[in-house]
Amino acid sequence: MLYIGSHTSFLKDKQLLGVVEESLSYNSNAFMFYTGSNQSTLRFPVDKELTKEAHALMIENNIDKNNCIVHAPFIINLANNSDPDKYNFYINFLKQELNRCIELDIRKMVLHPGSYTTLSRTEGIKNIANGLNIALKNINGVELLLEYMSGKGTEVGSSIDDLKGIFDLLDSDVKEKVFVCLDTCHMNDSGVDIKDIDKFLDEFDEKIGIDKIKCVHINDSYNIIGSHKDRHANFGYGTIGFDNLINVIYNKRLDNIPKILETPWINRNERDAWAPYKQEIEMIRKKEFVDYINL
Numbered sequence: 001m002l003y004i005g006s007h008t009s010f011l012k013d014k015q016l017l018g019v020v021e022e023s024l025s026y027n028s029n030a031f032m033f034y035t036g037s038n039q040s041t042l043r044f045p046v047d048k049e050l051t052k053e054a055h056a057l058m059i060e061n062n063i064d065k066n067n068c069i070v071h072a073p074f075i076i077n078l079a080n081n082s083d084p085d086k087y088n089f090y091i092n093f094l095k096q097e098l099n100r101c102i103e104l105d106i107r108k109m110v111l112h113p114g115s116y117t118t119l120s121r122t123e124g125i126k127n128i129a130n131g132l133n134i135a136l137k138n139i140n141g142v143e144l145l146l147e148y149m150s151g152k153g154t155e156v157g158s159s160i161d162d163l164k165g166i167f168d169l170l171d172s173d174v175k176e177k178v179f180v181c182l183d184t185c186h187m188n189d190s191g192v193d194i195k196d197i198d199k200f201l202d203e204f205d206e207k208i209g210i211d212k213i214k215c216v217h218i219n220d221s222y223n224i225i226g227s228h229k230d231r232h233a234n235f236g237y238g239t240i241g242f243d244n245l246i247n248v249i250y251n252k253r254l255d256n257i258p259k260i261l262e263t264p265w266i267n268r269n270e271r272d273a274w275a276p277y278k279q280e281i282e283m284i285r286k287k288e289f290v291d292y293i294n295l
């Protein structure tokens with residue numbers, strides 16, 4: 001079954017209800033959102049009534065909450081502990097965000113593993129695992145998905161071995177709560193050939209286990225394979241291309257896993273910017289490319 005959706009906006013006045021309404025306008029049956037700014041830790045309280053209304057609207061429209069995802073803010077960096085106050089602040093903020101997921105009754109959260117900056121990759125991997133061991137110890141009922149990264153700068157998580165390194169250091173009770181979110185743009189930019197997705201999945205299965213994949217971000221890339229850049233392009237308009245992305249979405253081994261678009265808005269720096277998700281989702285459902293930007 002195809003579960004497809006996009007990034008959406010969680011705003012103060014309508015909160016999760018607004019997210020569901022926006023998703024329905026794109027004909028999505030899955031979605032993702034940040035519970036506030038992705039660059040700050042400022043958060044407004046969750047409104048119980050709006051949350052209840054949102055879940056009722058989801059049920060009415062056959063949106064299974066298991067296909068819906070919260071994205072943790074970019075500023076959390078568990079990979080670097082050279083400033084212990086900062087490191088502890090990020091661990092505590094991650095806990096807060098996980099509890100916010102429980103309040104919203106959306107039980108999957110994607111997290112960027114982090115950047116080791118002045119440390120080494122090995123130390124970065126150790127710090128991430130340690131941070132997760134602390135943050136997830138007493139929090140149950142939320143799955144944390146580590147995102148596969150492009151390897152920009154000193155990012156950890158841009159290879160299967162990086163992710164395996166983190167899993168290997170998790171306490172067994174925490175390990176059960178940690179999963180992976182793939183991202184086709186990040187994979188391409190990290191050096192994975194998306195044309196040969198099965199080769200990647202074979203290696204992933206051997207080293208981590210394919211059951212650990214719980215979401216795929218479906219983005220095209222502006223950059224060539226191995227560029228370590230991380231610039232998302234619209235679906236079918238980048239270097240990965242429409243057919244290769246369709247093959248990932250409909251790959252039997254990734255069936256039933258939510259696919260989320262994080263592609264850029266059209267005219268995004270202008271006043272008439274608009275979200276391409278309705279068009280992209282229609283192309284994905286029909287498996288047919290339409291050059292809707294230049295129509």
Ligand SMILES: [Zn+2]
Nearest residue numbers: 071110112147
């Ligand atoms: Zn992400």
